[in-house]
Amino acid sequence: xxxxxxxxxxxxxxxxxxxxxxxxxxxxxxxxxxxxxxxxxxxxxxxxxxxxxxxxxxxxxxxxxxxxxxxxxxxxxxxxxxxxxxxxxxxxxxxxxxxxxxxxxxxxxxxxxxxxxxxxxxxxxxxxxxxx
Numbered sequence: 001x002x003x004x005x006x007x008x009x010x011x012x013x014x015x016x017x018x019x020x021x022x023x024x025x026x027x028x029x030x031x032x033x034x035x036x037x038x039x040x041x042x043x044x045x046x047x048x049x050x051x052x053x054x055x056x057x058x059x060x061x062x063x064x065x066x067x068x069x070x071x072x073x074x075x076x077x078x079x080x081x082x083x084x085x086x087x088x089x090x091x092x093x094x095x096x097x098x099x100x101x102x103x104x105x106x107x108x109x110x111x112x113x114x115x116x117x118x119x120x121x122x123x124x125x126x127x128x129x130x131x132x
Contacts, residue, residue, distance in 0.1 A: 082113075
């Protein structure tokens with residue numbers, strides 16, 4: 001016996017193989033079910049439309065220009081990423097901390113990061129004193 005998809009096209013039962021054919025008596029349930037899940041010919045009443053509009057409006061907040069306060073989350077995220085990435089490296093490659101050949105390179109990176117953060121700290125203090 002040949003499966004429907006292996007029969008010549010003319011001999012296939014189109015109600016089985018053609019999902020786009022017009023519904024026969026046996027396919028009415030499937031068609032009705034498809035229409036129900038797709039919201040076929042179903043509109044929202046006025047109250048539902050207003051509720052939907054209100055829900056969408058509540059999601060959005062008016063745009064504002066970015067300022068330092070708004071960008072603090074970016075600074076915090078960068079600091080957390082820095083720590084997470086370094087800790088991941090130390091966890092995955094413990095020899096970074098234990099092998100003497102890695103010590104010099106790691107100390108260079110630590111010194112660079114420390115110098116950068118110290119410079120930022122100085123800028124913070126000098127800018128803070130000027131505004132006071």
